[in-house]
Amino acid sequence: MSAPADTSGHRVTAEIRNEAGRRRTFAVISHPDAGKSTLTEALALHAAAITSAGAVHGKGDRRGVTSDWMDMEQARGISITSAALRIDYDDRVLNLLDTPGHADFSEDTYRVLAAVDCAVMLLDSAKGLEPQTLKLFDVARNRNIPVITFVNKWDRPGREPLELLDEIEQRIGLRPTPLNWPVGIAGDFRGLIDRTRDNTYTRLHRTPGGATRALEQTLDHAAAAELEGPAWHQATEELDLLDEIGADFDEASFLAGRSSPVLFGAALPNFGVSHLLRTLIDLAPAPSARTDTTGAPRPVEAPFAGFVFKMQANMDKQHRDRMAFVRVCSGRFDRGMVLTHAATGRPFATKYTQAVFGSERHTVDTAYPGDVIALVNAQSLRVGDTLYDGPKVEFPPIPSFAPEHFAVARALDSGRYKQFRRGIAQLDSEGVVQVLVSDVRGEQAPVLAAVGPLQFDVVRHRMEHEFRAPVELAHLDYGLARRTDPDSAPVLHGLSGAEVLTRRSDNALLVLVHNKWRLKVIQRDHPTLLMEPLLAGGIEEQN
Template sequence: MPQAAPESPALTESGTTSSRDGAAVLTEARRRRSFAVISHPDAGKSTLTEALALHAKAIREAGRADGKAGGKRTVSDWMDMEQARGISITSASLQFTYRDAVINLVDTPGHADFSEDTYRVLSAVDAAVMLVDAAKGLEVQTMKLFAVCKHRGIPLITVINKWDRPGKDALELMDEIQERTGLVPTPLTWPVGIGGDFRGVLDRRTGEYTRFTRTAGGTTIAPEEHMGPEAALEREGDAWTTAVEEAELLEASGADHDLDSFLGGETTPVLFGSAVQNFGVHALLDVLVDVAPSPTPRETVAGDTRPVEAPFSAFVFKMQAGMDTAHRDRLAFARICSGVFERGMVVTSARTGRPFATKYAQQVFGRERTVVDEAFPGDVVGLVNAANLRVGDTLYLDKPVEYPALPTFAPEHFAVMRAKDVSRYKQFQRGVMQLGAEGVVQVLRSDLRGDQAPVLAAVGPMQFEVAEHRMATEFNAPVTLDRLPYEIALRTTQEWVSTLDAQLGVEVLQREDGELLALFPDRWRVTSVRNRLPDAVLEPLVAT
């Protein structure tokens, strides 16, 4: 990549300047691997996240995500609701080093009700790991998230998980992946032993056998024993012979890994393993370092791209509060797109044009935090006390830039929120404002309902449970939620508000970003109103 023309030095709050030139930034960027894990709920995302951190020696023992008594909790699932239910309902950012690479792993919510949060995470990564349950294959939520990755051009590495349990035939799974995704699976490892009798894997690149040994509860790294084909045959017998024969069939069909085809979205490398037993995790880390892309220039609103070595820029893809109960601060997760980040620099918000001081910047490991003094493209930085930032905001230094806004999903569930204790109205208002800014729910208002009874709009009903839980525990403002009979929200304009409000079963509310939404109980009512008011502005809210 050609080096950009020299820019003026980066000025920090303390008056110092950045000593990093474009070449140095490029060198650091090439070390970065930023990715997310996508799958259907219960496929093992949080368990895999924990296992990856364990193998990178970022933690000493891996925890459990299933909520079983006596087990150590996962690092990434820090919220008490997550630990109680054994699912991920927030996104968590983990960073660690492996070999000479810096790994930025963003764990996504596991439940379909939080697909909007997952979409935001996928805007902040350069690759994704598609986790497939060996017994269930490609499930509904996996396919929805695959479609997002395909739309965004995110290359996919596939991991067949839970091979230590009975499941589908390996070749059958390869056929399913190709038929349903259109990607050609190119297995890098192949299982020795059927599902439920996992002996190890054949490395198709070297022909060697890697044998796994179980560890107590899967909390520590599983020992690996490497041996050649002859020793593998002597030890595993028919299981090894079958694996070799199936690998030969794959070779004959052209299912061999090619880097250009992978980066071009035509193929997906495949690995077999068991996250809960820490089988195959080491191989996944190696593949991420060897084949996953490093950060590339990012497209801007103006239609051009911002080079990686250009002055600092980043965009906010996640807002989160309640991670530090002692301080109750608000954290903005920002993906660095270009340049070097130095703690203390004063950057500009493209949305407001106002400066933002980065005096308090942290790298977040689950709920644990460490101060970050320097970061590079591909890294995720937590900006503390970010009350004036919103999801989708662009931050830049020196040369102005703005990245495309993150789309908002069309809500399908609606409820009126009211404070149980009117004396805690200030806490109630603060909580509603923060939940809306974080994107936990969409907050809708109208003059008729007033600020005491905002309407919460959600993609899935579990978002209401999170909002209700956080209002009580974080803001000490218990609430009641009364469901509304609406299922459809369409965008409208100010000139149609009074007319639509007068229609039976229709209500118009304003979202906090200024959008006017007309709410309908069902498709039949939408059709009826459109027939009666053919010129009315009723546009769909669709994530593009």
């Protein structure tokens, strides 16, 4: 008589597949001031993850947004670092990654986009597609990330909805497929017609300050026509036009990155946010197999594997800890697992694991593909590292951007040099700036390289307030960086308008050049020297 089959492995596999299917992991991307953090807050409000929404610039009794937890973010009213929010809603787990909108922090956004399965592209109804939105969309397209478009601020004066749809199609080649349609022009927002539910009309009523969910009233078409008058008739005529041109949602086209579902709303008064929430649940893709460095797709039911997409220190001011944010790609994570660090082959214990909601956190015992977990006191990890259980697996590294601004950092207080070195190393590991060391300048004067100058403001602030080691930054007159090699470096270092710096954290040997004209002269006079472009804005930089 044969022994009964062991079904425990099949049960675990089925559990992982089921849990992965419940996950939706997405980022919100936009140009600065399009309302990204406000939308993040409104989504959390509608999912009942918070009891009242905050404002980026809090007024009266209205608090600041949950995702902007840094002192500097709250003071300036901009997002400086990405934030991870986990929301349980309607038997789904939403892992929402809020990203910095400002171009100076686009490298942080790029790292976040490596960890999501979908993106919500937020447009200002008055401004449409802005430069930073276009750059971030290029990153999403290069990573084959499906995009849902949310046209925000419809409660303020703006452009015609058909004009915005045309701009999306003409400028970025995405076919817009509206899921709802506004009644009332931008600035006179009456309500929304749901194209996915037989053109059901929902009239919206603002709540005081927009701190709680907007009141919704469903009307039949006759009542809507009588109440809204010309605004209703204009909206229905525009809907007829959309039907004629076949602007209907197509799942295959959306997942392939050829079309984008479009929704209209206003995040601040919480108009249209509930429809976006339903759309994410119904249409955003669940986690799927992710390609490793060998080019093989790793199924979600394979043994645990995940990669670090973000490092952040000092989120807890009481403990000054260092957290590694890990996207779970496969398998089930159980707190206490001893994983393997792919970069070193060394074991990594996971005794302290948390989920983060803005500055709040709680212990995580179990996680599944699509989840984001924060490993506490992860001193040995860096952005792009892989952790795994079982046979070795490693995911492709996350490239660094081409820096365009450079400054020499020096400690203002020589007696706090140890704190200075520790702080600079920490900011380097987090990706706040790239730290380059020159044999000529020495370790006491590292060169900080940044995509934008606001990154230097973050360095000054954090070095003074977190590491108690104020710094002086001296700007360097370089505007370009190129990758070189040990054979070319000595020659390049001796040329006017160029300086070679020793390897940064990813072991790249860089040469800094004053400007693109000087670069062309060097390349013309020394065509055999290696000067390779670096990654810029999510696509390979051009000479």
